[in-house]
Amino acid sequence: MKRLISLACLAIAATAVSADWPQWRGPHGDGISTAKNLPIDWNADKNIAWKTALPSWSGSTPIIVGDRVFVTSPSAQPKVEEPEVAPAEPPPGRRPRGPRGAGGGAPQRRGPPQAGVDGPGGQELLLICLSRADGSLLWQTQLDTGNELKRKQNNSSPSPVSDGKHVWAATGNGIVRAYTIDGKALWQVDLQKEYGDFGLNWGYASSPLLYQGKLIIEAVRGQNTDAPGYVVALDGKTGNEVWQVDRPSDAPWESKDAYTTPIPVIVGGKTQIVVSGGAYVTSHDPKTGKEIWRSGGLNPENSRNYRIIASPVAANGIVYAPSRKTPLLAIRADGKGDVTESHLAWKMEDRAGPDVPTPISDGTYFYVLNDFGQISCFNAQTGATIWGPEETGIGRVSSSPILADGKLYLVSETADVAVVQAGPEFKLLGTNNLEGGYTLSSPAAAGDQLFIRTAEFLYCISKG
Numbered sequence: 001m002k003r004l005i006s007l008a009c010l011a012i013a014a015t016a017v018s019a020d021w022p023q024w025r026g027p028h029g030d031g032i033s034t035a036k037n038l039p040i041d042w043n044a045d046k047n048i049a050w051k052t053a054l055p056s057w058s059g060s061t062p063i064i065v066g067d068r069v070f071v072t073s074p075s076a077q078p079k080v081e082e083p084e085v086a087p088a089e090p091p092p093g094r095r096p097r098g099p100r101g102a103g104g105g106a107p108q109r110r111g112p113p114q115a116g117v118d119g120p121g122g123q124e125l126l127l128i129c130l131s132r133a134d135g136s137l138l139w140q141t142q143l144d145t146g147n148e149l150k151r152k153q154n155n156s157s158p159s160p161v162s163d164g165k166h167v168w169a170a171t172g173n174g175i176v177r178a179y180t181i182d183g184k185a186l187w188q189v190d191l192q193k194e195y196g197d198f199g200l201n202w203g204y205a206s207s208p209l210l211y212q213g214k215l216i217i218e219a220v221r222g223q224n225t226d227a228p229g230y231v232v233a234l235d236g237k238t239g240n241e242v243w244q245v246d247r248p249s250d251a252p253w254e255s256k257d258a259y260t261t262p263i264p265v266i267v268g269g270k271t272q273i274v275v276s277g278g279a280y281v282t283s284h285d286p287k288t289g290k291e292i293w294r295s296g297g298l299n300p301e302n303s304r305n306y307r308i309i310a311s312p313v314a315a316n317g318i319v320y321a322p323s324r325k326t327p328l329l330a331i332r333a334d335g336k337g338d339v340t341e342s343h344l345a346w347k348m349e350d351r352a353g354p355d356v357p358t359p360i361s362d363g364t365y366f367y368v369l370n371d372f373g374q375i376s377c378f379n380a381q382t383g384a385t386i387w388g389p390e391e392t393g394i395g396r397v398s399s400s401p402i403l404a405d406g407k408l409y410l411v412s413e414t415a416d417v418a419v420v421q422a423g424p425e426f427k428l429l430g431t432n433n434l435e436g437g438y439t440l441s442s443p444a445a446a447g448d449q450l451f452i453r454t455a456e457f458l459y460c461i462s463k464g
Contacts, residue, residue, distance in 0.1 A: 021444040024159035024207040033404035035445035052135035056121030057455035059440035074121025120154040139183040144171040150203030157205035187239035199225025205259040220277035222256020245289035249278030255306040265314040276312040315363035328353040346383035358400040392418035404445040
């Protein structure tokens with residue numbers, strides 16, 4: 001009887017975990033959710049359960065655990081009062097010049113044009129816990145200080161992770177902190193102090209992976225440091241190092257850098273940890289960190305600027321590794337040593353893949369969303385095109401798609417959301433828009449709720 005009860009408890013626990021979204025890319029690190037009955041359309045008066053204002057913008061993804069939602073964010077950016085300046089009198093005999101379009105010069109644009117924001121946000125880096133029921137604030141704590149704008153990110157980019165009893169969060173400065181689910185601080189580790197400067201050209205953005213009580217963290221780096229990249233596992237309870245391994249790369253210049261997140265891959269009943277970037281895909285033993293296999297081919301021209309942003313994904317024993325649009329490699333994960341040629345299942349090199357959005361696969365279909373809002377579907381085993389590229393009309397995309405309830409949810413930088421039917425035929429089910437401006441965060445889904453973070457708000461979307 002005790003054994004039956006234990007098995008039943010394990011089954012309930014597994015169901016609860018799979019119904020949550022406890023880390024970036026969801027419960028299995030593949031962007032797939034068991035959520036059901038999700039809406040395909042919404043507006044201010046329909047299917048929005050709640051929205052909560054956030055202090056600032058961030059590329060980090062919300063995570064959902066039990067009755068709580070966690071997000072990282074900078075504090076609010078201080079408002080700068082611009083001094084009033086009286087217009088200068090034009091020289092005698094010269095007409096004043098108006099704005100562009102009226103015969104005048106181009107107007108001044110505040111803030112960095114490549115980011116679409118006026119600045120990085122405030123200097124405090126926060127971990128925020130909200131009620132899943134209504135979006136109200138349960139608690140908030142300061143993770144770190146020091147924030148700066150790095151192209152399309154700031155120092156709050158890494159997403160938090162939780163096991164339902166604890167929550168862990170990292171910052172772009174390399175501070176990793178652990179808390180109880182109720183916000184009690186447990187420990188702190190400074191990655192740069194312990195393992196050297198990140199040296200990444202555009203800041204640190206990788207999220208921690210939680211595996212069997214260990215936080216597995218990558219730092220694929222090299223543009224501004226001679227130190228090799230590394231992968232480290234920290235004990236989730238204490239923060240102590242379990243193992244750390246160097247991850248060398250012979251890639252040139254910025255091609256040593258990556259902004260990816262490690263993923264778990266199950267092969268023959270055993271789990272590997274796969275890391276992509278620095279011109280290579282590597283697989284590691286989760287107990288020791290020892291490298292199991294390595295594949296080159298992500299930077300075939302040995303270019304200087306082939307940094308990688310999109311993370312690897314895996315399904316049915318195949319690891320799919322994007323690069324900087326091309327090539328995209330499909331690698332069988334059952335090899336050892338150098339598998340560059342021996343375990344290449346297929347590769348995409350005759351058409352552009354993604355640069356920023358991470359692809360997604362259910363093992364049958366492999367979906368690629370590119371940076372311009374076009375989506376394609378391929379045979380996951382062979383790479384043969386099934387459909388696409390198809391236009392969604394949502395414009396430029398930096399967030400990664402998710403697959404839930406038989407639908408793909410795609411979010412653009414302008415908070416336009418396309419809902420696409422998953423499967424062998426392309427069908428655009430609907431498009432929707434949310435308030436909140438510049439949007440980089442990937443969506444999350446759990447239960448019967450969809451969570452989307454814009455620059456200003458976190459939305460919970462549900463039929464209720």
